[in-house]
Amino acid sequence: MVTVVLTPEAVRGLLAGLTDPEIPVLTLDDLGIVRGVTVDDGRVVVTITPTYSGCPALEAMSDDIVGVLAQAGLHDVTVRTVLSPAWTTDWMSAAGRRKLEEYGIAPPAPRASGPVLVPLGRHVPSCPQCGSGDTEELTRFASTACKALWRCRSCREPFDHFKAH
Amino acid sequence: MSQVLTDLDTAAYALRLGDDALVHGQQLCAWAYSSPEIEQDVAMLNLALDLLGQARALLTRAGELEGRGRDEDDLAFLRDEPSWTNALIVELDGGDFARTTARQLLVSAYTVPLWTELCGSADPVLAGVAGKAVKEVAYHLDHARSWTVRLGDGTPESARRMQAGLEDVWPYAFELFAVDPLVERLVARGVAADPTRLEPVWRSTVEAVLAEARLAVPETTWRPAGGRSGRHTEGFGHLLAELQHVHRSHPGASW
Numbered sequence: 001m002v003t004v005v006l007t008p009e010a011v012r013g014l015l016a017g018l019t020d021p022e023i024p025v026l027t028l029d030d031l032g033i034v035r036g037v038t039v040d041d042g043r044v045v046v047t048i049t050p051t052y053s054g055c056p057a058l059e060a061m062s063d064d065i066v067g068v069l070a071q072a073g074l075h076d077v078t079v080r081t082v083l084s085p086a087w088t089t090d091w092m093s094a095a096g097r098r099k100l101e102e103y104g105i106a107p108p109a110p111r112a113s114g115p116v117l118v119p120l121g122r123h124v125p126s127c128p129q130c131g132s133g134d135t136e137e138l139t140r141f142a143s144t145a146c147k148a149l150w151r152c153r154s155c156r157e158p159f160d161h162f163k164a165h
Numbered sequence: 166m167s168q169v170l171t172d173l174d175t176a177a178y179a180l181r182l183g184d185d186a187l188v189h190g191q192q193l194c195a196w197a198y199s200s201p202e203i204e205q206d207v208a209m210l211n212l213a214l215d216l217l218g219q220a221r222a223l224l225t226r227a228g229e230l231e232g233r234g235r236d237e238d239d240l241a242f243l244r245d246e247p248s249w250t251n252a253l254i255v256e257l258d259g260g261d262f263a264r265t266t267a268r269q270l271l272v273s274a275y276t277v278p279l280w281t282e283l284c285g286s287a288d289p290v291l292a293g294v295a296g297k298a299v300k301e302v303a304y305h306l307d308h309a310r311s312w313t314v315r316l317g318d319g320t321p322e323s324a325r326r327m328q329a330g331l332e333d334v335w336p337y338a339f340e341l342f343a344v345d346p347l348v349e350r351l352v353a354r355g356v357a358a359d360p361t362r363l364e365p366v367w368r369s370t371v372e373a374v375l376a377e378a379r380l381a382v383p384e385t386t387w388r389p390a391g392g393r394s395g396r397h398t399e400g401f402g403h404l405l406a407e408l409q410h411v412h413r414s415h416p417g418a419s420w
Contacts, residue, residue, distance in 0.1 A: 052297070052301060053221075053297045054217045054218025055218065056214075082293070083290070083297055085296065086293070139204040139207065140304065140307075141204070141304075145215065
């Protein structure tokens with residue numbers, strides 16, 4: 001019989017396949033919302049942080065974490081939510097940005113660091129379909145809290161843009 | 166989890182902020198399927214979703230610090246009108262789209278400096294909520310600014326309605342900056358934002374937008390208030406009925 005010592009790294013490995021229910025190409029790691037994993041005598045605490053205050057995906061993600069760990073035989077699992085430090089799109093991995101673009105969502109621009117009173121920059125995303133920089137914003141509020149709707153003036157396709165946050 | 170110490174002052178302050186956010190979000194939801202264009206339906210509900218998220222964290226904090234075992238649902242669904250401490254401006258009937266826009270402008274021009282200040286609050290949960298909210302309400306203010314300008318500097322009819330909506334909600338904005346003993350104590354402790362510091366920021370933001378929109382700053386000096394002490398407007402009971410009836414009709418239900 002082999003005794004496997006449960007480590008935070010092993011738990012993170014189990015979580016690696018979990019994705020955002022609203023943007024299924026992004027893993028939770030890509031998003032940067034898993035802020036910590038602790039293991040204490042078989043008890044697992046996973047700490048996550050919401051993207052937006054009202055993001056409805058957070059509860060689904062929390063359920064998914066409990067579910068995938070239960071499949072691995074871990075039943076003493078607590079998912080804790082922390083607000084601080086506030087999530088920012090700057091925590092999104094390079095792989096996550098690339099996957100977003102391939103999926104047809106223009107990735108967020110880097111934010112200036114520090115508190116910005118009006119972070120609504122004049123960043124113009126390139127079209128994820130044809131790559132053209134000639135694009136226009138249709139509406140700042142779109143299918144989810146984190147995205148705006150844009151249109152490419154070259155290929156005429158609309159596309160989502162993940163807002164810098 | 167460590168035990169949270171009871172702190173009735175901070176609980177009451179978190180409740181005010183939470184009530185402001187929840188009631189304002191509830192009012193914005195009235196625009197679902199009724200906005201001038203479909204993008205506005207989506208926008209209004211996005212704003213409401215941000216406010217709802219903020220409210221949940223704030224009511225949860227209020228419940229913890231109050232020490233009576235009430236959670237966010239108890240506070241949202243099981244309180245009657247006199248126990249609600251939101252400012253009157255957020256519960257006003259939205260009226261037409263111009264009036265809703267005016268309210269959005271006046272409230273978000275306040276919440277932007279409010280949450281900016283509260284990023285440094287001595288209460289770690291308020292500071293945490295603030296760190297997220299400050300980025301969200303910047304979008305709310307920008308949305309209100311762009312519509313205020315579009316309507317105010319639009320057709321004669323849109324300008325007339327925008328000015329009328331502004332005149333309706335303007336007097337109610339000042340309750341947001343009222344100083345009472347609770348706020349004084351919490352400002353001294355570094356927990357609350359100082360309203361006397363917020364008002365000049367608010368005024369310069371709003372006046373700049375109104376100038377851009379070719380609208381006049383209202384001159385009325387009427388200053389209705391009472392929400393912070395549970396005295397609400399006539400329509401508030403109807404708002405609460407809509408907000409609370411499912412929860413109250415089906416106690417303990419889940420799905």
